[in-house]
Amino acid sequence: MQILLNGERFATDASNLDELCATLGFTDAKVATAVNGSFVASAKRSVTPLAEADEVEIVAPRQGG
């Protein structure tokens, strides 16, 4: 299926958000997630299913003012 990952089209077979993070090598990474504009806590990723055209954000710490 096609999703929008961090603003770009992305093909994935991951059935939930936790699987997607694992596919990307983020299992132990310091990242936070949101799906379709809403925050998804790390503990909830495995019970957050992904569907066609979902908009997924995976973010990490960055410099800020």
Add this chain to the structure above:
Amino acid sequence: MLQLYGQEFTSRMLLGTAQYSSPDILRQAVEASGAEIVTVSLRRESARARTGQAFWGLIEELGCRVLPNTAGCHTAKEAMATAQMARELFGTSWVKLEVIANADTLQPDLFGLVEAATVLSAEGFDVLPYTTEDLSAAERLLAAGCSVLMPWASPIGSARGLINKTALQSMRAYFPDTPLIIDAGIGSPSHAAEAMELGYDAVLLNTAVAKADDPVKMARAFAQAIEAGRLAFEAGLVEPRDMASPSTPVAGTPFFKIDHAS
């Protein structure tokens, strides 16, 4: 001591971590500033570059309290989701709440700001809102649960200093017991000193240090200016006068004649 949400700080300078020429210059600038609070952000992470992982290592080395921002958010909904991600990512309930109204001025959207602050405060966040000097918005933010306000001096990155000094003076007088931090628009140490002389509790800045020719030296300059400004406020500044007033005693002036005094 500066007190924010039950925490005490010696330094009254909050420093941003963006725009430095290298991680090492950032580290040196933070150390030179003496800042105990640094602002950070969160951005999309690439599976290949993994930029955020390395940056987090640097932040942990600094040993400062981090204040995550919601920079770039243009709606309350975006800001709230970003704050929630930041809370999990950085392990802090503190958030520098930004809801931006306009891309050219980066002016706060005060309506969205109050909306987001209300929800986030109810969810247990300690909200430090990036706001303007507007007193009615400030009252709404306090009613929403904010215990600290962060009015701009001038637009973010503009280096214009305190462009509405009279309103900032009114704000200080109107909220004598609320910690007020000048956030954004500071260009020079004299601007920071001016804010501190008005009685503001702290100054938050980034660009003026990061983009200086020598950010480490500039960080030290700001630290000294902020300390000087605070000392001046505590010492009590004299009132300005329209006419001169001799500082040397008039009494006993040699050759003094009464008509010199008129």
